[in-house]
Amino acid sequence: MERKEFLKRGFSALGFATIVPLISCSNSSVDPETTDTTTGSTSGSCTSTASETAGPFPTKSPASYVLTDITSDRPGTKLTVKITIQNKSNSCEGLSGALVDIWHCDAAGNYSEYGGSGMQSINYTNVHFLRGRQTTDSNGVVNFASIYPGWYSGRAPHIHVHVYDSSGKSLLVTQIAFPEDISKVVYAQGVYASHGQADTTNARDNVFGDGVSTEMATVTGSVSAGYELTHAIVVTA
Template structure:
């Protein structure tokens, strides 16, 4: 989907996001914060499979009911627009159209919907189908953190018949999450860094977002390519 059209069609119900108008403006201008661990935003290991990771204790219970671009619901935090590109390793890493992308992550306080005290709500969870470019986009907020884990986003790719092709997790550059967690509403520095995280310890380069651009005031955009 065209990015401008995607944003325009996703405005309803986004008043809870901090500085959303500025975040939308930021999407259309040159990036000002690049992932220092991959400054070019390119895949340094061409067509390598993305790391397979655990879905964790809080997977989506009802993914077919959560087909939506805006996954914010009633949560507040720094705006985040994420675009995930899915590529097919068996076809020279060509874009993989028509597959399902499920994402889920915690809110700024480290809470997941559909579990514990949030069993009747489904914030920060969603599903999209990849377009002809193999891309699916979601409007969200920057996730917080919880004890024992570095900041992360969960993602699963499934075929059109909902058979899982891969489950993975996306990590954030330290300088980016440090800036976000120093802002109002977040809980300060996480107790576990990327290199200390048990999930990322042997696969951090493959888990790292390709690029995270923006700032706390304007919001951020995240891009990540997953090879299945």
């Protein structure tokens, strides 16, 4: 079944905002990650990070993947991910002991833990690349080693994030957006080149189209040396 027809018949009717099985990343023209999008709200000295859908490919057992290096065997431009979790209820101080899960697709636009169907033909159901969990330090910071995410049709490049408090209570599901000028440089070289440039800008993205003011990462570095992503996520804990 074509992905567009699948979405028309099933996704909206079921109303899944987070877990929808086996939907392609790399060969699709419509993305299901279109629900549960809100803009950030401002209170006091900081702005809450926008809540977004977890999409159809969340990590199935995130507690099993406590990893700093989530690269696994995936080729691509090196990316260091540094995320700070800030607590809006405590003057935006760093939130210690928070659980932070991240996941994203590989250079070709495919996710691990899914596939083996007409919607993602490559079967990655038994591998777990580009997924991991870390606990924030005393300053609310987690670090991951990864690769620069690829893209798939209908979505701008992004990383998914799910933040929990120390007891496992969900605080926020969100996504991180990338500067388009840097993505263009990355996608012109190496393993990304055969996939070409992203077909969707942040402004035309189903998730980021209402603005990326609380979701845009700061990315520095180069293709040769690798890039560093820094981003602050504001939650209420």
